[in-house]
Amino acid sequence: MSPDSRHESVLIPGTLPSQSRLKGIARHFIGLVLVGVLIGLACLPLNLVDRVQDQLYALMPTSVNGSWTWKGLVIACMPLVVMPVLLLLQSGPWQAGAGSGIPSTMNGLEDPSRLPKAMAARGTVQRGVLWSIATVAMFPLGREGPVVQFGAAVARACHRRFRDWLPSLNERQIVAIGGGAGLAGGFNTPLLGAVFMLEELTAEYSIVTIWPALVISVAAAGLSNVGGEPMFGLGVLNIATPEAEQLMMAFPIGIVCGLVGGLFNKGLVWLTGRLAPVVRRRPLRTGLYLGAGLTTLALLSWGTSTADGESLVRQLIEEGMPNALGDQNDLITGLTSVWITLVRVIGPMLALSPGVPGGLIDPSLTFGAVLGYTICAVAGISSQLGIGLGLAAGLSGATQLPLVSIVFSWRLAGDQQLFAGVVLASVMAAYTGRLVCRDPVYHGLSKLQSAPRR
Numbered sequence: 001m002s003p004d005s006r007h008e009s010v011l012i013p014g015t016l017p018s019q020s021r022l023k024g025i026a027r028h029f030i031g032l033v034l035v036g037v038l039i040g041l042a043c044l045p046l047n048l049v050d051r052v053q054d055q056l057y058a059l060m061p062t063s064v065n066g067s068w069t070w071k072g073l074v075i076a077c078m079p080l081v082v083m084p085v086l087l088l089l090q091s092g093p094w095q096a097g098a099g100s101g102i103p104s105t106m107n108g109l110e111d112p113s114r115l116p117k118a119m120a121a122r123g124t125v126q127r128g129v130l131w132s133i134a135t136v137a138m139f140p141l142g143r144e145g146p147v148v149q150f151g152a153a154v155a156r157a158c159h160r161r162f163r164d165w166l167p168s169l170n171e172r173q174i175v176a177i178g179g180g181a182g183l184a185g186g187f188n189t190p191l192l193g194a195v196f197m198l199e200e201l202t203a204e205y206s207i208v209t210i211w212p213a214l215v216i217s218v219a220a221a222g223l224s225n226v227g228g229e230p231m232f233g234l235g236v237l238n239i240a241t242p243e244a245e246q247l248m249m250a251f252p253i254g255i256v257c258g259l260v261g262g263l264f265n266k267g268l269v270w271l272t273g274r275l276a277p278v279v280r281r282r283p284l285r286t287g288l289y290l291g292a293g294l295t296t297l298a299l300l301s302w303g304t305s306t307a308d309g310e311s312l313v314r315q316l317i318e319e320g321m322p323n324a325l326g327d328q329n330d331l332i333t334g335l336t337s338v339w340i341t342l343v344r345v346i347g348p349m350l351a352l353s354p355g356v357p358g359g360l361i362d363p364s365l366t367f368g369a370v371l372g373y374t375i376c377a378v379a380g381i382s383s384q385l386g387i388g389l390g391l392a393a394g395l396s397g398a399t400q401l402p403l404v405s406i407v408f409s410w411r412l413a414g415d416q417q418l419f420a421g422v423v424l425a426s427v428m429a430a431y432t433g434r435l436v437c438r439d440p441v442y443h444g445l446s447k448l449q450s451a452p453r454r
Helices: 001-012 018-050 053-055 070-091 103-109 113-117 123-134 145-163 173-186 190-202 207-224 243-281 282-300 311-320 328-352 361-379 382-399 402-413 416-436 441-450
Strands: none
Touching: 001 103, 001 311, 018 053, 018 123, 018 145, 018 173, 018 207, 018 402, 053 123, 053 311, 070 123, 070 282, 103 113, 103 173, 103 190, 103 441, 123 145, 145 173, 145 328, 173 190, 173 207, 173 402, 190 207, 190 311, 190 402, 243 282, 243 328, 243 361, 243 382, 243 416, 243 441, 282 328, 311 361, 311 382, 328 361, 361 402, 382 402, 382 416, 402 416
């Protein structure tokens, strides 16, 4: 009998006396909750840092009647200084903290011999600090990379320290569960943790992992909600669109978001591979060029290219398309939508490709929401419907994870009433994105990380 099967037998009815079995189950449950609480604590500082962006985004022209203030200009120019500093750190003493965090976790799950290095405390903390600096500098990137890394590292440390309290889980399973729970803690979305673990980190369904993942994710999300992501963090879409109309709009939104998401995926992986050796040889010069690119996009887009995109989506839901140019006709509004979509695709590519820790979930949600808003506006249909379908379709097109996208968009915008449309748009976007780029984005990035350095 293998060690894993001996551990799993602890919770199989009939293998132990009834009282001992109940004690074992209770101890196992307490252990799972404790792991979730520790993951939530680890994610809490990142959630608090992320909230700074909302305050800084309020200084952008889209929020102050279209005019730049000196504070807004300082914020827009921060990448010029911060990007070179980050690349110098990543190419020197803080190499272990470079990159998203998800590819290294996936490579560790594929080859357990890599787990000690991938989950090392030093690299994990460095990744969190680097991401925090980039976030305060309003880089257009998300936070799923660091939170997944934090969750996986904390779960693995707990498993090694308190293995008797987690008898039914081996190292690989607890790392995958912890990574998903980190995502749940980072976005206060408990079900997302289990779904992300199943759909991306393990690609397999097992009762041995599904219910522990749910318990740990609920505990992590519950604790990290203190000062973190609120329920329906982007707002609530108060619409009741007939299913026939939802399905009708799901096709164009899903296809367009899938095309853009697939191109974003392909472009990000390609640019990451091209920049990696350049960053190692000339980090300062590369950082200046990329920082100048981010600053230029911020100035030319009235600040809409900055931050993770959540503030922009919230603005879309509450106020509509940013009106930085004053009174606009339909043509100018349409061109503005296209331009904002473009900068929300290019900006995250410039920020993430040199290895700055971060994530692409928020950027994908954002350009999906803008695309959905624009398509419905052109069709003369409620833009709220477009936002709801676009959120899920943008993320699904970029990641090829339709279940994750459905759960996430529901939680962020409270759009469960759009069930039929969201499901179809997500599936269409994932399929279209796969036609554009065969490998899902995290798999493509993990292959780059595993490839020999040039």
